[in-house]
Amino acid sequence: MTHYRVAVLGNGPVGILAALCAARQGHGPVLLLAADPPASVDAEGGGYRIEAVPVSLLALLLEYGIHPHLIGAGQTHAVRQIQWDSKASMSLPTPRTVHIHRPALEQALWQKLLQQPRIHLHLGEQSLQLHDAGAHGADSDHGDNWHADLLIDASGRAARTASSIDKSPQPWVARLFTLAGNTRPSGSFQSHFHSHFKLAALPEGYVYSLATPEVQNVVFVGRGKAVKGSAEELQQLLQSTQADWVLQGLPQLTEFHSGMAHPVSLQWATSERSVLIGDAALARDILSSQGLSCGLSEALCVAEMGTPQARANFQQRQTQQRQLHATALLNQIRSCLYGMETAWQDYAQFIMRART
Ligand SMILES: Cc1cc2nc3c(=O)[nH]c(=O)nc-3n(C[C@H](O)[C@H](O)[C@H](O)COP(=O)(O)OP(=O)(O)OC[C@H]3O[C@@H](n4cnc5c(N)ncnc54)[C@H](O)[C@@H]3O)c2cc1C
Incomplete structure (x- = not known):
């Protein structure tokens, strides 16, 4: 039986950073339980998601040896172009952000993880049991039984160890359209791409676009007509x-x-026997562009979770964060041109529950 102070479930960016951070503390090895290694991007640029993050996140990643050029970070942005409360679009100042290639971030963190001898990796379907004093499990591939004093659950929206999960009965989805520079005739792509963030409200959701010099994303979010249909139909929706x-x-x-x-x-989700972090605890609406940076900040807190009191304080802060996020979303819906439409009103009804 191998004993760990900390085991982390999930190898998204938040889980990997949590494991790297715990390993830095130097209190013995850390266990990372991962389903699969991160997938690589296909040649057509499919799945090549760009995420907008605060510029300050680059400094944190650099501290862990991840250089901005590895994750496609280039120009920074202080303005967003938005069509939200009326049919007029306007440029609004925003805290400085940078656009990064999300799969590249996962790959870069994964490489750092593989170089860290203090992190023991169990890959594949994970069998584990939670109990009041941590968790235990078995790795069938290696025949290794383990026990951990603390289980950090960073399994994203799956929130594998949660005792309760609250999600909208009609969840909104994002449909991603990607164009990678290498799929366009040589030299013709860079001038086409809109690097700054553009956002427009729709009757059943919203659409946004953002780019790096290599990749352009157009993302439709919502339900019904905002996300269904062919590319032609969605383009017509934008015209109408x-x-x-x-x-x-x-x-x-x-x-x-x-x-x-x-x-x-x-x-959002709760758990009595594990500590949920990142999307497992609170998957924010992507309208806020905060999920990644807030989740990575939580990953840095694993070092502070040695006592039940520290964990209770952490969970209390998470509840406050959830309430603040819900209030900000409700304000955004109130000011939205289409805020009284059924899709927005249904979503607002659900969001109100997050404020309690
Ligand atoms: C289309 C889209 C656009 C977004 N844009 C932005 C943006 O611009 N800015 C921003 O800040 N955020 C953005 N986000 C949100 C951001 O991606 C998330 O907040 C972030 O990925 C959370 O990371 P995580 O590690 O908590 O979860 P995830 O990235 O979901 O990682 C969870 C990991 O756990 C693993 N896992 C799940 N179940 C198990 C299991 N049983 N055993 C082992 N492993 C398991 C999964 O394989 C996965 O690797 C966007 C999200 C989407 C979908």
């Missing part, structure tokens, strides 16, 4: 709502790679 400026200067949506839909609406 006067939101087609989001695509102005870009190739037709039919030229983009259309990806799978991901759930992106608010979700």
Whole structure:
């Protein structure tokens, strides 16, 4: 039986950073339980998701040996172009952000993890049991039984060890359209791409676009007509709502790679016997562009969770964060041009529960 002070479940960015952070504390080895290694990006740029994060996150990643160029970070942005409370689009100042290639971040963190001898990796389907004093499990591949004093659950929206999960009965999803520079005729792509963030409200959701010099993303979020239908139908939806400026200067949506839909609406979970972090605890609506940076900040807190009191304080802060996020979302819905439409009102009803 191998004993660990900390075991981390989940190898998304938050779980990996939590394991790296715990290993740095030097209190013996750390166990990371992972389903699969991160997938690589296909040549067409499918799944090549770009995420907007605060510039300060680059300093944190650099501290863990991840250079901005490894994750596609280039230009920083202080302005967003938004069509939200009326049909007029306007440029608004925003705290400085940078756009990063999400799969590249996962790969970079994964490489750091593999170089850290204090992290023991168990890959594959994980069997584990929680009890009041931590967790135990068995790795069938290595025949290794283990016990950990503390289980950190960073399994994302799966929230594998949660005792309760609250999610909208009609979750909103994101449909990602991607265009990678290497799939366009040489030299023609960079001038097309809109690097700054553009956002427009729709009757059943919203659409946004953002880019790096190599990749352009157009993302439709919501339910019903906001996410269903062909590229032509979605382009028509933007025309009929006067939101087609989001695509102005870009190739037709039919030229983009259309990806799978991901759930992106608010979700939260609780657990009595493990500590949930990142999306496992609170999956924020992507409208806030905060999920990644807030989750990575929580990963840095694993070092402080040695006592039940410290864990209770951490969970109390998470509840406050959830309430603040819900209030900010409700304010955004109230100011939205389409806020009284059924899809938005249904979502607002659900979000209100997150404030209690
Ligand atoms: C389309 C889209 C756009 C987004 N844009 C932004 C943005 O611009 N800015 C921003 O800040 N955030 C953005 N987000 C949110 C951000 O991606 C998440 O907040 C972030 O991924 C949370 O990381 P995580 O590690 O907590 O969870 P995840 O990234 O979901 O990782 C969870 C990991 O746990 C693993 N796992 C699950 N179950 C098990 C199990 N039983 N055993 C072992 N492993 C398991 C999974 O395989 C996965 O690797 C976006 C999300 C989406 C979907």
